[in-house]
Amino acid sequence: MRQIVHIAAFWVVVIVAIRLAVCFPRSLLAHVLFSRIGPMRARGELKADYLLRWVRFGISCFMQAALLFVAGWAALQLEATLFDSLVFAVLWVVVIPLLGVGAVLVAFLALVRSLWVRRLSRSKLTFRSIHGPQV
Numbered sequence: 001m002r003q004i005v006h007i008a009a010f011w012v013v014v015i016v017a018i019r020l021a022v023c024f025p026r027s028l029l030a031h032v033l034f035s036r037i038g039p040m041r042a043r044g045e046l047k048a049d050y051l052l053r054w055v056r057f058g059i060s061c062f063m064q065a066a067l068l069f070v071a072g073w074a075a076l077q078l079e080a081t082l083f084d085s086l087v088f089a090v091l092w093v094v095v096i097p098l099l100g101v102g103a104v105l106v107a108f109l110a111l112v113r114s115l116w117v118r119r120l121s122r123s124k125l126t127f128r129s130i131h132g133p134q135v
Contacts (some may be wrong), residue, residue: 058107
């Protein structure tokens with residue numbers, strides 16, 4: 001019964017925080033909750049270059065997850081009883097590797113899309129140079 005009260009209290013806090021952020025869109029809470037994560041496209045930037053910035057962002061996130069995983073491993077070497085804590089075990093074994101895999105997946109998909117966009121733009125330029133300007 002006590003766990004249900006804790007779960008209900010958690011969701012009340014989450015809903016109230018989201019509601020406050022919606023009511024006050026210029027607040028720090030709203031900025032933290034609703035800000036876009038990742039690089040923003042610059043004016044006049046080619047789509048392929050923008051996607052390459054997403055690749056760098058994904059690799060950066062992967063490196064942070066790898067650093068956290070190594071730090072968890074080092075902490076586990078110093079204090080083996082840390083693994084008895086369910087919070088540490090779930091964070092170190094599940095959450096951090098999932099974030100790392102997700103970051104690598106984002107980087108890979110952005111790289112493939114960037115290469116695809118470059119290939120398509122090159123083929124359009126070749127088509128236009130062969131067949132003349134389209135009307």
